[in-house]
Amino acid sequence: MGNGMFTIKGLSTDEVIQARARFGSNQLKAQKENDLLANILRIAKEPMIILLFVAASIYFISGKIGDGIFLSSAILFQAFISIYQYSRSKNALDKLKDFSQPTCTVIRNGKTQKIKSEEVVVGDSLIVEEGNLIVADGKIVQSNDFSVNESILTGESLAVFKDEKSQDSFIYSGTIVTTGLAIVTITAIGNETRLGKIGKSIEDISEEKTPLEIQITNFVKKMAIAGGLVFLIVWTINFIGSHDLLTSLLQSLTLAMSILPEEIPVAFTTFMALGAWRLMKMGIVVKQMKTVETLGSATVICTDKTGTITENKMSLAKLYVFSTKTLSTLDEVSTSEEKDLVAIGMWASEPIPFDPMEIALHQAYENQVVKDQRPHFKLVHEYPLGGKPPMMTHVFEDDQGNRIVAAKGAVETLMKVSSLTQAEQREVIEVAQTIAKDGYRILGVGLSDFSGTDFPSNQEEFVFKFKGLVAFYDPPKKNIEQVLKSFYDAGIQVKIITGDNAETTAAIARQIHFLGYEKTMNGNQLMELSDEELNDCVMETAIFTRMFPDAKLKIIHALKTKQQIVAMTGDGVNDGPALKAAHIGIAMGKKGTEIAKDAASLVLLEDDLSKMVDAIAMGRKIYANLKKAIQYIISIHIPIILIVFIPLALGWIYPNIFSPIHVIFLELIMGPTCSIIYENEPLEKNLMFQKPKALSTTFFNWSELLVSIIQGLVITSGILFIYQYAVYNHYDEELTRTMVFTDLVIANIFLTLINRSFYYSIWTTLKYRNRLVGYIIGVTVLLMGLLLFVQPLNHFFEFEVPNVGQLFISAGTGFVSVIWFEAVKWIKRRRPAKAFHA
Template sequence: MIESETDLKGLSTEDVLQSRTSFGANSIDHAKKNIFLNSVKEMVVEPMFLLLLTATSIYFITGDYGNGIFMAAAILLVSAISLYQESKSRSAVNALKKLSQPKSKVIRNGETIEIASEEIVVGDLLQCEEGTFIPADGIIVKSNDFAVNESVLTGESMAVLKSESSTIKTVFLGTIVTSGLAICKVTTVGNKTELGKIGKSLENIVEEKTPLQVQMGNFVKKMSLVGLVIFAFVWAINYYNSNEVLDSLLKALTLAMSIIPEEIPVAFTTFMALGSWRLLKMGIIVKQTKTVETLGSATVICTDKTGTITENKMSLAQCYTLSDNSVNDNFSENSTIELLTIAMWASEPIPFDPMEIALHDAYSKLNIADERPNFKLVHEYPLSGKPPMMTHVFENKNGKRIIAAKGATEALIATSNLSSEEKEQVLSAMKKMALQGYRVLGVGLTPFSSTTYPVKQQDFSFEFKGLVAFYDPPKANIKATFETLYDAGIQLKIVTGDNAETTATIAKQIGFRNADKTLNGDELMAMDEETLKARVMETAIFTRMFPEAKLKIIKALKDNNQIVAMTGDGVNDGPALKSAHIGIAMGKKGTEIAKQAANLILVDDDFSKMIDAIAMGRKIYSNLKKAIQYIISIHIPIILIVFIPLALGWIYPNIFSPVHVIFLEIIMGPTCSIIYENEPMERNLMQVQPRPFTNTFFKLKEITISIIQGIVITIGLLFVYQYCLYSNCSESTTRTLVFVTLISSNIFLTLTNRSFYYSVLTTLKYKNNLVFIIISATVLLTAALLFIPLFASFFEFERVSASQIVLSVLVGFISVLWIEIYKAFKRRKVHYNK
């Protein structure tokens, strides 16, 4: 039997500091990559960077040092912005990684505390329990039915039984505790551990690109290829007209630069990383940023009951004793004391399960002598079976033996020789308890005398003693949480190991819908795939579940094209958490195995945070869509105003040069990545159905709107161009007015695209200070280009009249604000359909 933690003092604070100085920290160091250098390498092979570098080189070769210096400065500025955004994204991801690192329990100064695994030192006493990763190499001091999976080192998937008295008493970093509990003394940390020596890292997870990333990458590649073709075409036309190779190349580069939407991948990375960082501030750890993309698509959430719907604060509520067929909440009665004593024999000496903790608490308050210290645990059957039960075999020095079991009522009934009448009495008592929302366990005892123990605990013949009932109250906020998720079009399903009556009672207390539609694990496993595929959609509560059954639920929901989120906290939840699109572990009560398998960790075990997570997923997706629609819409007029005059042989064929395009790029980059990322969530976003995850990023209607926006802006630019020709304006004046029209269109487009549903008057009230900052900076920079002679000359602009500027701004306004009429019709349609 394991001694209590207080008998094992562990290291003192001074010992910890000395050990860390002598033996180092518990972290595996790898060859560090130069992250900055890698980022620079990736940046310089980007098509846009190569185009800018080529244009700059041509300016210097042709002796145009002014433009060459400007382009070189622009390259540095664009590169600095890009590296800063990447650094900010990387910092957010690193913060997530740091917080998602595993925790470990150690005994120090006579107390059990939880610390980051990296803080463990040689000499520490580790408390290793079922469901945890062993954080360092060590030797077992005390143990209780302790088994470890060492496949990370040996490749062998079978668990290995270990104890302080066996020949195999060492434990290793990275291995998994599959059952029991042990106190281990740390002998080696960090690089000197077995795992550290062979150079394996537990963090080497290669993150595959998501469908959205692939779609965006393909889009940028296609646009780059289009740019290459048009670039060659424009170069040929210019060369044909001028017979000047470099000048023609420079003008062709202008068009190529205007085509490549290099802001898209930057926007995606920024949105996902900063979205994860924002979730972190809310108490939600997203282990991989790609999870954020999936969150907004969740259609079903499978939640467990204990600790998610309920407080996970078990208290002993009632006892039923078969001997007198009575239910009692007075635990000082003799029959009740006997029942609780047997239940204690069937419990772990150091409890970590909430029900066992409640039993220990109730038992400690009884004024009776505790015989357990005089006995030794000689054999144990861990929690197993369908439904599960557990059995302990104790023996004292005189050979007296006590074999006690507790577990699901049905499991105890199946292993006991009860008469039909007694079975009815037990089941009736269990049902009454369950209908009060209590979680019920059966308790039994067997007088087994042989030294040859059966292979399975179910082979014992138990004397059924009674029932113990625990109450775990629902969380105060869970009803409102469920209603919000229902309103968001998300189905909720309870998946629990508890019985149907208890679960349904709790479910009804919190307003859970369709609480009468239940299905138990055995019924589920007996169904064929087609039957289950239909039943899984209409069933709300799944009871008496076990790992294989949970996996079947996830698979059946996936077969119905559902995007499944699943909560879990135990060792056996690992496979289902990995199988779900979004695995959700609890930060406090969750085992390390559950946390490692999950995509998302709720730090405070607060299920209501799922509202924040899903809302953030939807907001990020919506804002990213706005940013990319903005990018598409503003790129179209830039491309066409460069291409059309040249292709049609107009009098001023090269209205913009690379310096103009790069200036526009400097403005557009922060607009899409900073303004739209910081946009608040639109108020109707949690009242709409989840978006289908299988869809492409844009619907045809959405992409069509963006293209139309771009074409209408182009028409506005061409109108100003033709107006200038009609008014006999010079090339510089024409360039100036077209440029002002484009900048005006960009500003109005930024404002209108903040919502494709609400009017610009509504979105102006949104709290986003960056809108004012970025737009103000754009206006000031444009004014500087127009009114400071040095800049105006450099950009080949000419002083224009106030009325001409007003005309350009007015055309930009009309070219963009027409969409407000479209949005008004859209709102009206939704209003009438309600």
């Protein structure tokens, strides 16, 4: 292909605007469902809305119009909250979809530029290369060693080789480039592509439910069934006693409402969606919500070396010329042999380089030649990177029939295909090891004098002459030591899995104080291990070198067998299977191929591993905050259920202390508390110094559930004490109800504050930055004041204005029934050095 690419100028800016005006943007436009209607139907099916609707209807039928209007307003308010939360989640996920959209390279105004796939227009000159997802249909103009996987259209998984002369010289949207590179002219976009006409959308990912989601769904279902059973029992008891159908139905509905924890699924969806949105703002694109849940559990991070631990800014640093046995730095290059070595390395690279090492070779060639030979030679045959360890070969010819057959790759492989003697091989290995000990990345370079036209099917069949070594330096990233320390502090193991050799990798690992740099293992050694040996080996070894796809996959599977939660970084075509197999596949946004991004569950837009520390911290924070929210919901539901049930079941003097309007008022206070306050809570400082939680850990483990149940029972005992205190003092039903309700609301406020941490004191958590706490509690206190002291509201809720003493004892009991938990937290903090899982 030579520099043919630069003869294609592509569209001008004006032509792009005209094409877009004529053909539209490159998007698959599916039939849009009516969001509002779908939302209304979804809300109408919610159990709490159904109960409210039934209760409101009973009030209207029995002539209590005011109560009916209040419950109808509650329905509208619940629906509004539900729509608001849903739209927040949906907007967050829509933005994510936009961020995770594929990019592509086009030639416009004679220059290459990266654009979003939806910006491609008909007539564009699109460059596609190995690992790219093809974003539109087009006709091949130029290509070399170009093949595509068209299984999404044909079902055939084998790659199809194509060029401009092929019977089918078109490429199609949704297919993937397997090898080589091509320039195509776009002929169809969006719904006009073959994929668009079939009506498939590659964005349609059906997410399976996560373990946490299943646990929460099951818990809510059980509570709903319990609510249904209790509803029937209480209705039967009431109806037998009073023979009043509507009143007994209302009393039973009150209990059913109090049992139903409908805030839990709302909290789960909100936390996950907003968590994904917060990650996106940090430059971390999460493609599926379930990744957010898994992040906090990661126990092992498997990372590539080049571009993840190192800068991926390769500079050609040293040369070893085999024929003269001279080792020199690039600054010292002077002899024709040294210049030849650089030139052969360049010819063994892609004519349009995108790999940093190849860019460095082209740059070094440019800097030292008097006459650039590249425009005169055309690539006539290519063998892509292949073999174990890999090598690649390029065949160039000029118009006079002069030919260059150049290869570069792993030193071991180049020596093998160059027929070196044992002594010569030892000599080269010694030099390579000496260079590698300083962290240089080394490639062997060879030249063949093959003159036939029938090229061998395999590059190893050429007879090469070993020309020497080229060594590149790729410095470690400046922040990588701190990143590793953060992982180690959080109890996360880090493993390097690289295609590079052991000496270079160990040298870089030593420079960055990587734990376990002394012990390495290569891909071939790993493949010889039995399953049992491998399972032990992956836990003990931290550096794996000369890795290939099968070996990477074996490491991931072995770690999973050892019950590890594996995060894996990758960027190449060959990383796809391992990224998919890992619990958390992490693709690099800049240097990652579209195949890697497609297989991964998370994309780091800036190729910065430090963002994984942020992502894991966010995962842990979301999980901890969701747990706080749900523990709060369980704790506060217990007293509501029991204060409705106990007086009724035991036939106390005021059996129906709460009606549906009281329960709904409490629900309206609690809903925003759990999903707004707790979602906004900051990361607790001890959370990144704890071991990762096991993914098998059930969300509601007994010790935590017991804490919530005890908290709920203590609040209940406080409320029952106030109830009996009021009865003992011969207060009427309205005053008793007022005091019980005040106790419950005050207990709710302090429970919200206490449960912000199950480890740190309330004095510490009051300093947390979360402005919503003040707003929500302020609104709750204001509403409570209005209900108690504004006559129409007081009358409507069947309250009585309490005196200072009655108010004080109710509020004081509510406070005491919650504050005791501070003593439990104090004991936890006194325990020596044992990390407590918040």
